[in-house]
Amino acid sequence: MNADDIVGFFARRQDLDPELYVELDFAFECAGDPREAAAHLASEQSTAQWRRVGVDEDFRPRFAAKVVDLDATPRETFSVPVDGVPATDVHHVRVTLAHPHGNFGPRLPNLLSAVCGEGVFFVPRIPLIRFLDIRFPVSLLAAFEGPRFGIAGLRGLLRAYDRPIFFGVIKPNIGLPAEPFAEIGYQAMAGGLDIAKDDEMLADAPWCPLAERAALLGDAARRASAETGAPKLYLANITDEVDRLIPLHDLAVARGAGAVLINAMPVGLSAVRMLRAHASVPLIAHFPFIASFARLPWYGIHARVLTRLQRLAGFDAVIMPGFGPRMMTPEAEVQDCIRACLEPMGDILTSLPVPGGSDSAATLERVFSKVGGVDFGFVPGRGVFGHPMGPAAGAASLRQAWDAIAAGVPVEERAAAHPELAAALAAFGG
Amino acid sequence: MNADDIVGFFARRQDLDPELYVELDFAFECAGDPREAAAHLASEQSTAQWRRVGVDEDFRPRFAAKVVDLDATPRETFSVPVDGVPATDVHHVRVTLAHPHGNFGPRLPNLLSAVCGEGVFFVPRIPLIRFLDIRFPVSLLAAFEGPRFGIAGLRGLLRAYDRPIFFGVIKPNIGLPAEPFAEIGYQAMAGGLDIAKDDEMLADAPWCPLAERAALLGDAARRASAETGAPKLYLANITDEVDRLIPLHDLAVARGAGAVLINAMPVGLSAVRMLRAHASVPLIAHFPFIASFARLPWYGIHARVLTRLQRLAGFDAVIMPGFGPRMMTPEAEVQDCIRACLEPMGDILTSLPVPGGSDSAATLERVFSKVGGVDFGFVPGRGVFGHPMGPAAGAASLRQAWDAIAAGVPVEERAAAHPELAAALAAFGG
Structure with missing residues (x-):
C-alpha cells in the first residue's frame, strides 16, 4: 500500500453515519508502520481490491472498513515468539474500525466471516491480534430477535x-x-x-x-x-x-x-x-x-x-x-x-x-x-x-x-x- | 486425584477394543506430575465424577477416556507467560487418549463438545494445550456420509x-x-x-x-x-x-x-x-x-x-x-x-x-x-x-x-x- 491507499482506509467518526457501521476493537502487535498495518486490517476484512484493472472506480467510500481510532505504543519485541515476521519496529496497537454492516447484513455466519476471518488473522505484518469487542448500531440490532424470555x-x-x-x-x-x-x-x-x-x-x-x-x-x-x-x-x-x-x-x-x-x-x-x-x-x-x-x-x-x-x-x-x-x-x-x-x-x-x-x-x-x-x-x-x-x-x-x-x-x-x-x-x- | 484414581484413567492399547474409541493426540505443558495431569485431561473430558455419593459403582471402565501413550520432557518453564499456574516442575507432554465415542455418538456437535470443550481447555495445571489430531475407527466413520463427489x-x-x-x-x-x-x-x-x-x-x-x-x-x-x-x-x-x-x-x-x-x-x-x-x-x-x-x-x-x-x-x-x-x-x-x-x-x-x-x-x-x-x-x-x-x-x-x-x-x-x-x-x- 502506498500513502494514498492508506488514507482511503481512515475516517473521522463524525464523518460517518453511525447506523451504517459496527465498531470493532482490536489489539494487535505489528512490525513496521502501525498506520499501514491498521489500513491493511481494514482492507483485508472489506475491500482488499477496491477497483477493477483499467476501470476508474473506488469501492472504499461505501464498502471499506475504516480506522476511526488508533493508539500505538512501541515495544522491544513481540509478546511471544513469532515465526516469519521480523521483530523490527514493533508496536502494540489498539485500534477501532468502523465496518459497514451492509457488507454482511444481519446474518451471523456472514458477520463472523467478516470480523473473525481471513481479514483479521492473516493481515500482513500483524502476527498477533485479538478481537476485543464489537458494538452494534440500533438499526442492525433491530433485525435480530434476541432472547424470548x-x-x-x-x-x-x-x-x-x-x-x-x-x-x-x-x-x-x-x-x-x-x-x-x-x-x-x-x-x-x-x-x-x-x-x-x-x-x-x-x-x-x-x-x-x-x-x-x-x-x-x-x-x-x-x-x-x-x-x-x-x-x-x-x-x-x-x-x-x-x-x-x-x-x-x-x-x-x-x-x-x-x-x-x-x-x-x-x-x-x-x-x-x-x-x-x-x-x-x-x-x-x-x-x-x-x-x-x-x-x-x-x-x-x-x-x-x-x-x-x-x-x-x-x-x-x-x-x-x-x-x-x-x-x-x-x-x-x-x-x-x-x-x-x-x-x-x-x-x-x-x-x-x-x-x-x-x-x-x-x-x-x-x-x-x-x-x-x-x-x-x-x-x-x-x-x-x-x-x-x-x-x-x-x-x-x-x-x-x-x-x-x-x-x-x-x-x-x-x-x-x-x-x-x-x-x-x-x-x-x- | 489420588494414585488409585489416576490409574483408572490409564490403559494399554491392546486391552481396548479399537472400534469403540477415537484416538486423540494432545501436546500440553503442565506443572507437576505429568501422569496426574494426563489423568485429569482424560477425566475432565469424560467422567469427571464416576460414581454417586454412597454408591459402590465406577463408570470409568466403559465411559472414561484413557491415556494410552504419554511422553513427558522436563522444561525450565512454560513456553509463554501463564497466569495463575506456578511454573514449578514444568513438563512438555505428548499424550494420546482413547476416548469412547459412544459417549457422544456420530454427531459433530457432541464430538466437538467432548474433544474441544471444557475437558481440554480447563484441565487443572494444564494452562497450555494443543489438540493435535484425531483418528476415527471404521465403525464410527461408517455413520458419516462424507463428500458426495x-x-x-x-x-x-x-x-x-x-x-x-x-x-x-x-x-x-x-x-x-x-x-x-x-x-x-x-x-x-x-x-x-x-x-x-x-x-x-x-x-x-x-x-x-x-x-x-x-x-x-x-x-x-x-x-x-x-x-x-x-x-x-x-x-x-x-x-x-x-x-x-x-x-x-x-x-x-x-x-x-x-x-x-x-x-x-x-x-x-x-x-x-x-x-x-x-x-x-x-x-x-x-x-x-x-x-x-x-x-x-x-x-x-x-x-x-x-x-x-x-x-x-x-x-x-x-x-x-x-x-x-x-x-x-x-x-x-x-x-x-x-x-x-x-x-x-x-x-x-x-x-x-x-x-x-x-x-x-x-x-x-x-x-x-x-x-x-x-x-x-x-x-x-x-x-x-x-x-x-x-x-x-x-x-x-x-x-x-x-x-x-x-x-x-x-x-x-x-x-x-x-x-x-x-x-x-x-x-x-x-
Missing part, C-alpha cells in the same frame, strides 16, 4: 426474584441411566435447586435416552415443585446435529423439560437463532470450544464478543467460565462477559450470566460479591451432587449460604446451625 | 485429470454489481479457469443478489465452456443463516451455480452435514474463524483436526491457508492439512485440498512441488483479477505456467513466448 422472563417462570438462580449439573454426568439420574435430580430440586441440568456432554445417549430422561425429570420437577411450592425446571441438553435440534426440543418439552441447553459453538450460533424462532422454552448456552480461541491475552477473540453474539442469537442465559483459578480466566474478563449479558443492547432482552467453575456453598459469597448483584445464575456440579450428605443436602447448602448472605450474616456463622452448609464448607471450602 | 467426482465434472484444478476468486470481492462481476468471471473462465468463485465474504448482498449473480455467472460458465470446449463451474457462496442454506443452494443451482461455497466454522459443521444430505452439487469449504484457534504452536486446535472434520461433514474441497509467509502457517502444518484431505478414511471419499494465499502464475510451481502431486486446487484472486492485462490474461497465465511445469520447462523460459505469463511473473513474482 431474558432474565425477567426466567425469573417469572421460576417466581424467583431478588436472588441468584440456582442451577445444578447432575453428576455423574456420563454413564448413569435415566432412572437414577432423575432420582438425584429430584433430590436436588426438592432440596432447593431451581433448575436441575444435564451436563453439556450428556446428550441423547443410548444409556440415558433424552425421551426417557425428560419424562422422568419433568416428573421430578413437578413433584419437587408441588412439595416445595416453588417452580422447578429440568434443563435438557439437546445439543445434537442441526437437523435434530427442533425435533429434540419438541420431544424434550413434550416430555417435561422446562428449558433446553445448547452448546453454542459446537452447534453454531446460526442454528441457535433458527431454534430460537421455534422454541417455546428458555434457551441456555454452554461454552465448549470457546476457550480454544478466547483464552490468550494477545491472540484470538475475547469471550465477550461471543457472549454478545450468544445473546443476539437468542440465549436467555449464558453459562460461561467464572471466577477463580479453576477456570483460568482473568477476573476482569469474566466481568466483561457478565456485563455483555446485562448492559443495554437496543431492544434485545438481557441474558442471565451464569459464571461457573467448581462452585459450591463455599464460593457463593465470592461470586455474588464479584458480580455485584443478584442477576446471575450459580451452577455447581460436584458442590451439589458430590456433597457428602447427598444432592438434597448439597442443594440445601446453597440456599442456606444464600440466606446468610442476604441476611448479612457470615456464611461460616450460619453453618453452625445448618449441618448441610457445614458439610459443604468442610468438603469444598478452604 | 470427492476429488474423482470433481475431476469428472470438469473433465480435468492429471493436473491441478484452477479456481479464481472474482475481485473486487465487495461492491461490484452482478453484471460487471459476471463479466470478469466470464473472462477468467474463457481465459482458462475451471472454476470462478465468489469471495468468502460476498454472500447474498443487496448490491449483488445471489439470484442475479448465479444466473449471470451460470450463463458465463456455459458460454466459456462452449467456447473452450472444457466444462466450467461457477462456485456460488451461499454462506448465510442456517435456515437459508438449503433454499439458497436450490436457488443458486437452479440459476446456474455448479458448486457452492460455505464458510465452514461460521455456518457450523453440522449445518454443512445437513446441507450435504440435500445438495446436488459439490460443496467447497472456506476457512474463516479457524485461524483464531489454529495458529499458535502451544495452544488451541491444529487445523488438521478441522480439515478432517470438514471432510467428514461432506466437503468435496477444502480451501485452507497455504504455503508462503502470507498465510503465517508453518509449511509442515499445511502439509498435514493436505494429507488429511487425501489419506484413507474408511469409505469416506477424499476432499480436494486447496491451499491458498496470494497465489499467481508465479507461485504455482512452488505449490505443486510442495504438494508433491496434482491433486490440489489453486486459488488466486489478485493473481487473476489483478493481472495487468485483465482476468482472461490472468487465467491464461496460470495455464501457461502449468503447461511449462508439466513439460518440465522452466516457467521463466516459457514466459518469453507468452506475454500473459511474462506479465504475471513481472507483477506478482520476485
Whole structure:
C-alpha cells in the first residue's frame, strides 16, 4: 500500500453515519508502520481490491472498513515468539474500525466471516491480534430477535426474584441411566435447586435416552415443585446435529423439560437463532470450544464478543467460565462477559450470566460479591451432587449460604446451625 | 486425584477394543506430575465424577477416556507467560487418549463438545494445550456420509485429470454489481479457469443478489465452456443463516451455480452435514474463524483436526491457508492439512485440498512441488483479477505456467513466448 491507499482506509467518526457501521476493537502487535498495518486490517476484512484493472472506480467510500481510532505504543519485541515476521519496529496497537454492516447484513455466519476471518488473522505484518469487542448500531440490532424470555422472563417462570438462580449439573454426568439420574435430580430440586441440568456432554445417549430422561425429570420437577411450592425446571441438553435440534426440543418439552441447553459453538450460533424462532422454552448456552480461541491475552477473540453474539442469537442465559483459578480466566474478563449479558443492547432482552467453575456453598459469597448483584445464575456440579450428605443436602447448602448472605450474616456463622452448609464448607471450602 | 484414581484413567492399547474409541493426540505443558495431569485431561473430558455419593459403582471402565501413550520432557518453564499456574516442575507432554465415542455418538456437535470443550481447555495445571489430531475407527466413520463427489467426482465434472484444478476468486470481492462481476468471471473462465468463485465474504448482498449473480455467472460458465470446449463451474457462496442454506443452494443451482461455497466454522459443521444430505452439487469449504484457534504452536486446535472434520461433514474441497509467509502457517502444518484431505478414511471419499494465499502464475510451481502431486486446487484472486492485462490474461497465465511445469520447462523460459505469463511473473513474482 502506498500513502494514498492508506488514507482511503481512515475516517473521522463524525464523518460517518453511525447506523451504517459496527465498531470493532482490536489489539494487535505489528512490525513496521502501525498506520499501514491498521489500513491493511481494514482492507483485508472489506475491500482488499477496491477497483477493477483499467476501470476508474473506488469501492472504499461505501464498502471499506475504516480506522476511526488508533493508539500505538512501541515495544522491544513481540509478546511471544513469532515465526516469519521480523521483530523490527514493533508496536502494540489498539485500534477501532468502523465496518459497514451492509457488507454482511444481519446474518451471523456472514458477520463472523467478516470480523473473525481471513481479514483479521492473516493481515500482513500483524502476527498477533485479538478481537476485543464489537458494538452494534440500533438499526442492525433491530433485525435480530434476541432472547424470548431474558432474565425477567426466567425469573417469572421460576417466581424467583431478588436472588441468584440456582442451577445444578447432575453428576455423574456420563454413564448413569435415566432412572437414577432423575432420582438425584429430584433430590436436588426438592432440596432447593431451581433448575436441575444435564451436563453439556450428556446428550441423547443410548444409556440415558433424552425421551426417557425428560419424562422422568419433568416428573421430578413437578413433584419437587408441588412439595416445595416453588417452580422447578429440568434443563435438557439437546445439543445434537442441526437437523435434530427442533425435533429434540419438541420431544424434550413434550416430555417435561422446562428449558433446553445448547452448546453454542459446537452447534453454531446460526442454528441457535433458527431454534430460537421455534422454541417455546428458555434457551441456555454452554461454552465448549470457546476457550480454544478466547483464552490468550494477545491472540484470538475475547469471550465477550461471543457472549454478545450468544445473546443476539437468542440465549436467555449464558453459562460461561467464572471466577477463580479453576477456570483460568482473568477476573476482569469474566466481568466483561457478565456485563455483555446485562448492559443495554437496543431492544434485545438481557441474558442471565451464569459464571461457573467448581462452585459450591463455599464460593457463593465470592461470586455474588464479584458480580455485584443478584442477576446471575450459580451452577455447581460436584458442590451439589458430590456433597457428602447427598444432592438434597448439597442443594440445601446453597440456599442456606444464600440466606446468610442476604441476611448479612457470615456464611461460616450460619453453618453452625445448618449441618448441610457445614458439610459443604468442610468438603469444598478452604 | 489420588494414585488409585489416576490409574483408572490409564490403559494399554491392546486391552481396548479399537472400534469403540477415537484416538486423540494432545501436546500440553503442565506443572507437576505429568501422569496426574494426563489423568485429569482424560477425566475432565469424560467422567469427571464416576460414581454417586454412597454408591459402590465406577463408570470409568466403559465411559472414561484413557491415556494410552504419554511422553513427558522436563522444561525450565512454560513456553509463554501463564497466569495463575506456578511454573514449578514444568513438563512438555505428548499424550494420546482413547476416548469412547459412544459417549457422544456420530454427531459433530457432541464430538466437538467432548474433544474441544471444557475437558481440554480447563484441565487443572494444564494452562497450555494443543489438540493435535484425531483418528476415527471404521465403525464410527461408517455413520458419516462424507463428500458426495470427492476429488474423482470433481475431476469428472470438469473433465480435468492429471493436473491441478484452477479456481479464481472474482475481485473486487465487495461492491461490484452482478453484471460487471459476471463479466470478469466470464473472462477468467474463457481465459482458462475451471472454476470462478465468489469471495468468502460476498454472500447474498443487496448490491449483488445471489439470484442475479448465479444466473449471470451460470450463463458465463456455459458460454466459456462452449467456447473452450472444457466444462466450467461457477462456485456460488451461499454462506448465510442456517435456515437459508438449503433454499439458497436450490436457488443458486437452479440459476446456474455448479458448486457452492460455505464458510465452514461460521455456518457450523453440522449445518454443512445437513446441507450435504440435500445438495446436488459439490460443496467447497472456506476457512474463516479457524485461524483464531489454529495458529499458535502451544495452544488451541491444529487445523488438521478441522480439515478432517470438514471432510467428514461432506466437503468435496477444502480451501485452507497455504504455503508462503502470507498465510503465517508453518509449511509442515499445511502439509498435514493436505494429507488429511487425501489419506484413507474408511469409505469416506477424499476432499480436494486447496491451499491458498496470494497465489499467481508465479507461485504455482512452488505449490505443486510442495504438494508433491496434482491433486490440489489453486486459488488466486489478485493473481487473476489483478493481472495487468485483465482476468482472461490472468487465467491464461496460470495455464501457461502449468503447461511449462508439466513439460518440465522452466516457467521463466516459457514466459518469453507468452506475454500473459511474462506479465504475471513481472507483477506478482520476485
